Amino acid sequence: MKDIARVTGVAQSTVSRILSGRPDAISVSEETRRRVLSAALAHGYRPNPHARGLRGSRTMLLGVIVRDLTDPFFGVVVGVLSRAAKKHGYSLVLGDAQGEPDEAIALAAVLEARHCDAMVVVGDFREQPRLLDDLKTEEVPVVAVWHGAPRHGFASVSVDNRAAIHRALDHLTDLGHKAIALVGHVSLQERERAFLEYFGGRVSRGYVQHDENTFEGGAAALRRLRALPEPPTAVLAATDVLAIGVLHGAAAEGISVPAHLSVVGFDDLPFAAAAVPPLTTLHMPIAEMATAAIELAVATLSNNTRKPKEQTLQAELVVRASTAPPPE
């Protein structure tokens, strides 16, 4: 930049004014602007983000702290976030919390906030309460997406887990199912609560299974369910990953879906439609939520109005081929 100031015979500050792109009133003459612009192009000028950041203005970096990048769900979320961010000219800095409740790691993730104009926290972090608190210390705006319980004082974008679960259970009971089990995960308590609430707490012993949110976890949970004195005729999985695991486990044991067992997932990840059989599941509006989160962050940044906002979207049921009336 100094170079191009010298070449054009203009002061560095003028160059800055022109190159920073801001409307900056009507202060620069057309001619100098052209000269500077062309010189910049010729020199292949690129602004140095560190200098910008240091000076206190925008970094154009958005920090993203993900609960666990291993989870396919968060994988697609990051992809969508990245696109949404790019639309506003922002790039993403990734902080994987690694699913560990290790405070040190969480802290490290928070450190990245210093680079960034805003932070997006993806997933449920109630196991690591310090993370959000630490984040509040930093002065950057924070948006929480899919954080189970809306936390006071944070902008957040959530899905209506309760309504969604009830929708799925309505579908199953409409089909005639009475023996419906849940396969869940610690980080998804809200969905579990909704399940229990639906049945007024009258749920058979063993009909709520927990496991790791992996394919194997789902298969293992199904095995435990099948070992029950009265195995369920339908399984509602708290995530598609678990549901696919259940599908896999059923196939391994020779149980045909949906003839002998109905399975419902949650998320509608791309592979849900491609499963065998195609999975009936609750469609999570991932793109909408990610976009909303980014927009919330960017809006907070530009308005400079720090009013926390909370949004809740709905997950609709997509009926495919993994559900049918119970046998008999």
Next chain:
Amino acid sequence: MKDIARVTGVAQSTVSRILSGRPDAISVSEETRRRVLSAALAHGYRPNPHARGLRGSRTMLLGVIVRDLTDPFFGVVVGVLSRAAKKHGYSLVLGDAQGEPDEAIALAAVLEARHCDAMVVVGDFREQPRLLDDLKTEEVPVVAVWHGAPRHGFASVSVDNRAAIHRALDHLTDLGHKAIALVGHVSLQERERAFLEYFGGRVSRGYVQHDENTFEGGAAALRRLRALPEPPTAVLAATDVLAIGVLHGAAAEGISVPAHLSVVGFDDLPFAAAAVPPLTTLHMPIAEMATAAIELAVATLSNNTRKPKEQTLQAELVVRASTAPPPE
């Protein structure tokens, strides 16, 4: 930092020496070190990465440019890279090339290089030749992973596509298959070439299908294959995503796998083992390759020796339940 210098009554430079953590010879006395350290803790001091970056030292940021984050393969890659990077204290800055051959977007991705100590380029970018050239302009080290053809002058980590494809085809022919088709994708020409080479170019018309690297793409390709006068008895898919699509398509048409059709994938993504039936596939050593890439980048950074290095790993065949002898 100035604050904590004032509080402890020490010069800022001393504070820097202590806080930057570098061994810095034996220059600081134990006592001042302790004083400074505790003051820093009390003040909640956090180094400012921009200042660091501006000053020319490490940012602890690694740039990652991904071919297409929508692809589940690259999703898990990013997760693994993130973990590997964190092990060395680095965070990731994400640049999604969005699969578009749009030069502008690619350029934007390159811009991010200015933030970073090194860049990792993930996937095949031969359609966007300018990207790599632009990257060479920047002075940061660049490592290419899964870039189809090793490019002169770039450090790279690749998989031996040719050997892998031959391994899969050996398996299929050993089972007795003669009519073997390939479902591929433009960005995976090396795998296609290996397929053709294996048969000495004597491949039936229509036995090489291309489509989008999505589940639907795989299903569509299978439909075209089934419409052939002599449909193949086995399908080798260039990715697991395509293979799952083929599985899905087969189920939709009532073709049972592996009794009537054998399917082999490539990548061994987590969902391959959970598919119905479990997918026989080539196991991509994703974790090893990602770790190797990060280590290559970090090593280049610390040795400051810029010798490009090329590594090639093998993909071994994992036989599961989607392959069997042909019908009859």
Next chain:
DNA sequence: CTGAAAGCGCTAACAC
């Protein structure tokens, strides 16, 4: 409309 100059937080010579 443009120039001069200060300084963001940090590191690295170079002195003492």
Next chain:
DNA sequence: GTGTTAGCGCTTTCAG
């Protein structure tokens, strides 16, 4: 062993 000093590249008053 520690203090002084000069920037890194950029934005931003404040004067002209």
